[in-house]
Amino acid sequence: MPDIRVHKAHLQDARNVFDLVNSLSGDGTLLRRSYAEICENIRDFTVAETSDGEFLGCGALHLYGPHLAEVRSIVLRPEAKGQGAGGLLLKALVEEAEQHAVTSVCLFTRIPTFFEHFGFRVAERDAMPDKIYKDCQTCPRLYACDEVAMVRGPLPKVAMLGPSKLQRPELVTLQVGSTNTGR
Numbered sequence: 001m002p003d004i005r006v007h008k009a010h011l012q013d014a015r016n017v018f019d020l021v022n023s024l025s026g027d028g029t030l031l032r033r034s035y036a037e038i039c040e041n042i043r044d045f046t047v048a049e050t051s052d053g054e055f056l057g058c059g060a061l062h063l064y065g066p067h068l069a070e071v072r073s074i075v076l077r078p079e080a081k082g083q084g085a086g087g088l089l090l091k092a093l094v095e096e097a098e099q100h101a102v103t104s105v106c107l108f109t110r111i112p113t114f115f116e117h118f119g120f121r122v123a124e125r126d127a128m129p130d131k132i133y134k135d136c137q138t139c140p141r142l143y144a145c146d147e148v149a150m151v152r153g154p155l156p157k158v159a160m161l162g163p164s165k166l167q168r169p170e171l172v173t174l175q176v177g178s179t180n181t182g183r
């Protein structure tokens with residue numbers, strides 16, 4: 001394996017992250033992110049680079065709360081694939097979730113086999129209503145989604161986003177199967 005290191009992103013990485021993430025948003029592999037959104041959330045990102053500081057790829061950990069985090073925007077430059085950098089990024093994001101004592105980490109993907117290498121398992125998407133309310137409700141693929149929901153750790157028992165937050169501003173007890181996404 002070449003000498004690859006991963007570290008938390010700095011604002012100086014935002015341009016590389018923006019270019020790489022959006023290079024794969026056209027076919028739906030990754031959600032499109034604006035440059036402003038990436039700058040605003042740059043502290044979610046971890047980057048992989050060579051020992052010379054050449055940018056290889058990135059991934060992000062979005063925190064919903066103590067009950068759930070999400071791996072997002074994990075991607076390598078095409079020439080950097082297959083050398084272990086994706087695995088290093090994913091391990092760093094999982095470790096970050098553990099440092100925050102988050103109990104469950106979720107993601108939506110078309111390549112579940114990659115994530116199974118790192119302890120993720122396929123789950124019902126309704127079990128992650130925070131993710132659905134954050135992204136899926138506004139996604140043009142809402143009724144034609146071909147992504148698989150995965151989770152590492154127990155399924156979350158509470159949710160923080162969605163209409164029910166209007167009735168209970170604190171953590172909302174989750175009833176699995178009650179979220180109607182239309183899918």
Ligand SMILES: CC(C)(COP(=O)(O)OP(=O)(O)OC[C@H]1O[C@@H](n2cnc3c(N)ncnc32)[C@H](O)[C@@H]1OP(=O)(O)O)[C@@H](O)C(=O)NCCC(=O)NCCS
Nearest residue numbers: 074075076081082083084085086087108109111113114117
């Ligand atoms: C997915 C991606 C991040 C993997 O990064 P990578 O550096 O090539 O992966 P690694 O070299 O660390 O591979 C780790 C393991 O996963 C396996 N793997 C890699 N890519 C895989 C894939 N697409 N499907 C299934 N398994 C895969 C490898 O064979 C390796 O297994 P091994 O440990 O038994 O040898 C990279 O291929 C990529 O950028 N893909 C395009 C963007 C994308 O689809 N991102 C996911 C969005 S949810």
